[in-house]
């Protein structure tokens with residue numbers, strides 16, 4: 001998968017060199033290219049923002065640097081896959097976008113080329129969205145109902161969530177199935193390791209008993225109970241009406 005990122009703070013994306021995604025880059029599974037938007041601002045001060053048309057607070061990102069940066073990325077995608085249809089998807093992180101979740105991560109993991117356009121200030125001149133929507137696929141995506149200063153942290157979160165679903169990035173594919181939000185949409189069960197006793201807190205005995213059927217049943221009950229407590233909105237309909245603790249009493 002090729003991922004291009006355009007930002008005025010390319011240093012944010014150094015974090016993606018660490019751990020899992022760094023290895024995926026080294027293995028050639030993820031081709032991450034970070035571009036400094038200011039390289040496409042050609043005035044003396046490399047200015048990327050200006051005052052909003054119509055007045056108001058804050059600054060708006062000028063369209064020209066975005067146009068040059070994105071044109072360059074789209075042209076290189078076409079050059080590198082001559083004859084093929086590269087069809088990149090441009091994502092603009094925005095609190096006004098569709099909310100990102102595990103389902104969206106799974107869908108986006110099938111893309112061959114993603115481009116993240118990280119806005120700052122009050123946003124990007126809207127003609128940039130219009131231009132690239134007319135020429136290809138564009139999505140505005142939010143990572144939740146709160147406000148960040150720019151799209152960088154949101155892009156890193158999305159790239160990590162998507163990148164780990166690209167085949168080969170996570171060593172044991174089974175570990176992708178047994179986790180929160182996957183499989184049946186329930187949260188994950190709590191995990192323990194050695195020592196069996198720590199500060200008078202014990203690992204639940206069922207996990208040390210070696211009976212795998214009991215362990216599986218206990219873990220499933222934990223997932224349902226945890227989801228009921230923390231995220232009842234995620235519970236499948238057939239589990240919603242059940243009384244608390246029914247499983248524990250079995």
Ligand code: 6GU
Pocket residue numbers: 092093094095141142143144145146147148149150151154
């Ligand atoms: Cl994608 N961008 C910004 N600036 N703030 C956000 C967001 C994105 N998602 C939630 N808050």
